Amino acid sequence: MADKLDDFITAASAALDLPLQEAWRPAIKANLEVTLKLANLVAEFPLPDEAEPAPIYKA
Amino acid sequence: MTDDTTWSTASEIAQAVASGKISAGAVTDTALKTIDARNPALNAFIAVTAERARAKAKAIDADPAAKKLPLAGVPFAVKNLFDVEGIATVAGSKINRAHPPARRDAELIERLEKAGAVLVGALNMGEYAYDFTGENVHDGPSRNPHDQTRMSGGSSGGSGSAVGGGLVPLALGSDTNGSIRVPSSLCGIFGLKPTYGRLTRARSFPFVASLDHLGPFARSTRDLALSYDAMQGFDAVDAACVDQPVAPVTPVLEQGLDGLRIAVAGGYFRKGASPEALAALDGIAKTLKASPVEIPEAARARAAAYVITCTEGAALHLERLRTQANDFDPAVRDRLLAAAMVPATLVVKAQNFRRWYREKVLELFKDCDVILAPATPVTAPKLGQQTFTLDGVEVPLRPNMGIYTQPISFIGLPVAAVPVPLDPLPIGLQIIAAPWREDIALRVAYALEKMGAVKATRPKL
Numbered sequence: 189m190a191d192k193l194d195d196f197i198t199a200a201s202a203a204l205d206l207p208l209q210e211a212w213r214p215a216i217k218a219n220l221e222v223t224l225k226l227a228n229l230v231a232e233f234p235l236p237d238e239a240e241p242a243p244i245y246k247a
Numbered sequence: 248m249t250d251d252t253t254w255s256t257a258s259e260i261a262q263a264v265a266s267g268k269i270s271a272g273a274v275t276d277t278a279l280k281t282i283d284a285r286n287p288a289l290n291a292f293i294a295v296t297a298e299r300a301r302a303k304a305k306a307i308d309a310d311p312a313a314k315k316l317p318l319a320g321v322p323f324a325v326k327n328l329f330d331v332e333g334i335a336t337v338a339g340s341k342i343n344r345a346h347p348p349a350r351r352d353a354e355l356i357e358r359l360e361k362a363g364a365v366l367v368g369a370l371n372m373g374e375y376a377y378d379f380t381g382e383n384v385h386d387g388p389s390r391n392p393h394d395q396t397r398m399s400g401g402s403s404g405g406s407g408s409a410v411g412g413g414l415v416p417l418a419l420g421s422d423t424n425g426s427i428r429v430p431s432s433l434c435g436i437f438g439l440k441p442t443y444g445r446l447t448r449a450r451s452f453p454f455v456a457s458l459d460h461l462g463p464f465a466r467s468t469r470d471l472a473l474s475y476d477a478m479q480g481f482d483a484v485d486a487a488c489v490d491q492p493v494a495p496v497t498p499v500l501e502q503g504l505d506g507l508r509i510a511v512a513g514g515y516f517r518k519g520a521s522p523e524a525l526a527a528l529d530g531i532a533k534t535l536k537a538s539p540v541e542i543p544e545a546a547r548a549r550a551a552a553y554v555i556t557c558t559e560g561a562a563l564h565l566e567r568l569r570t571q572a573n574d575f576d577p578a579v580r581d582r583l584l585a586a587a588m589v590p591a592t593l594v595v596k597a598q599n600f601r602r603w604y605r606e607k608v609l610e611l612f613k614d615c616d617v618i619l620a621p622a623t624p625v626t627a628p629k630l631g632q633q634t635f636t637l638d639g640v641e642v643p644l645r646p647n648m649g650i651y652t653q654p655i656s657f658i659g660l661p662v663a664a665v666p667v668p669l670d671p672l673p674i675g676l677q678i679i680a681a682p683w684r685e686d687i688a689l690r691v692a693y694a695l696e697k698m699g700a701v702k703a704t705r706p707k708l
Binding site for chain 1: 646
């Protein structure tokens with residue numbers, strides 16, 4: 189049964205011009221569920237407004 | 248040294264060439280014959296540059312100065328995401344086979360050859376480096392030299408298989424989330440993932456710009472050091488390469504453990520580890536009298552690395568996803584398509600978290616010099632295996648082989664992966680140091696190797 193994530197995948201594929209075949213949908217959905225779960229685990233961690241990316245070590 | 252150089256180290260080969268005991272040509276011929284004999288079983292190589300290798304070896308043998316170079320006559324091979332002049336850089340994909348042949352070698356190949364090494368070919372890898380298994384739907388899997396029914400580990404699977412199987416003493420690979428450390432662990436060899444920004448990535452095919460590292464595989468710590476020393480040095484072509492003074496490690500390898508404070512990661516880094524991984528970790532920790540340390544928020548760090556990886560990967564491949572979706576490995580395609588839909592706000596949050604986490608982990612290095620951790624939760628799984636048990640729960644294997652490596656490369660810390668020779672299959676440990684302290688990680692690896700606690704075991708091939 190379609191749920192909100194199915195609706196999102198359908199809409200995002202159309203809006204972003206991404207190919208979507210129905211056979212791929214279960215795997216795409218499973219991957220998106222995992223990625224959003226992990227992304228939210230990070231996003232819920234409180235950080236100060238000043239926390240900005242700085243990926244490279246300077247000597 | 249005998250004429251059989253198939254299990255010789257790079258250091259032994261270079262010394263033998265320098266002293267005239269053996270010619271670079273003979274070493275190259277042995278390597279090419281060994282590749283011919285063993286590659287049908289291991290599937291580590293996807294291209295062999297025999298003609299080029301013989302010409303290079305001949306040039307070394309004709310030049311007395313070249314024979315004294317630190318890697319004189321040492322055969323090496325590279326993951327096929329490094330540009331090799333005259334060969335298309337396929338990066339494990341079907342799509343890139345349409346690319347024209349590379350016009351110039353990757354910078355690190357040029358630096359190794361300048362030090363006397365001899366390129367003999369390009370190695371199998373997971374498609375676009377998005378893989379921890381060493382399997383490849385287009386080329387077939389590279390196989391584990393200790394048990395050919397098992398995985399080599401990914402994504403630098405061919406590099407692990409070729410070095411662990413005695414096809415070459417030295418190989419290069421890349422590591423975004425563990426792709427040097429995972430194959431090192433599964434194939435029972437040594438690997439070095441240097442500090443992010445240390446080695447240039449010029450003329451290699453990228454995956455995740457924020458996290459991509461290049462580095463060597465070998466069967467001894469000294470060989471890692473020799474090759475790493477030959478590859479150091481700033482290169483403005485790679486935007487992430489840092490103008491850091493060259494710091495040769497080979498001269499300090501034998502300084503030993505005196506004065507080094509050694510810690511072992513607990514918590515997250517024990518949860519889910521198999522009995523083999525814990526036995527290896529605890530044995531080495533006891534040998535080194537390591538003190539326990541907790542790396543804070545490692546699970547969240549791994550989650551953030553996962554998000555940055557899939558979304559930067561999706562950005563890299565966006566046009567190919569739109570136009571050539573059916574030409575991808577379906578598993579890679581479905582991960583990247585899902586990632587292309589992840590809101591940008593969540594990706595920025597992951598990058599912001601990276602800064603916080605980096606500062607917290609760097610604080611740990613005020614009280615220790617290295618941190619030990621497992622490299623993989625398990626020894627080499629069976630080829631085709633889809634799931635494994637982690638902390639009592641059955642989970643997909645492919646994304647979870649890197650649970651212990653991802654929180655470390657996420658902030659670019661240098662790591663030496665060392666093989667603990669368990670029977671029947673080896674398993675690796677990570678020796679993690681502070682940024683730019685590859686010397687310390689390799690000193691500890693060297694000391695453990697001298698004690699016999701870590702060792703690349705010769706497989707029966």
